[in-house]
Amino acid sequence: MTTQRIVQGPRGATLADVLDRVLDKGLVVAGDIKIKLLDVELLTIQVRLVVCSVEKAAEMGMDFWRSDPHLSPRPQPEALAPEALTRRVAELEAVVAKLERASDAP
Numbered sequence: 001m002t003t004q005r006i007v008q009g010p011r012g013a014t015l016a017d018v019l020d021r022v023l024d025k026g027l028v029v030a031g032d033i034k035i036k037l038l039d040v041e042l043l044t045i046q047v048r049l050v051v052c053s054v055e056k057a058a059e060m061g062m063d064f065w066r067s068d069p070h071l072s073p074r075p076q077p078e079a080l081a082p083e084a085l086t087r088r089v090a091e092l093e094a095v096v097a098k099l100e101r102a103s104d105a106p
Contacts, residue, residue, distance in 0.1 A: 022051055022052070023051075023052060023053040023056070024052075024053065024056065025052075025056075026050065026051065026052035026056050026060070027050070027051040027052065028048075028049070028050050028051075029047070029048075029049040029051075030046075030047065030048050030049070031046075031047045032044060032045070032046050032047070033045040033047065050062065
């Protein structure tokens with residue numbers, strides 16, 4: 001009497017498995033493209049690509065979309081309003097002028 005064994009090969013990864021792993025762990029692609037003509041470099045393009053989930057990006061400190069007014073639906077903070085910036089520049093210029101006068105005094 002012979003017994004049969006079911007042999008199972010390695011489980012193939014599906015596209016969903018690969019995508020889940022990439023988004024969970026992150027993927028970095030980096031490369032340089034250089035265009036030369038007669039040993040004269042005409043153009044260099046540096047490519048840096050990071051593919052990951054929003055949570056992973058925030059964990060790595062790459063949460064630029066939270067402060068970019070073009071990517072965030074939130075209204076622009078008052079600190080970035082033109083009047084507030086003009087007022088702040090004037091205040092800083094006054095402080096710098098005061099420090100310059102203090103350093104020039106004997």
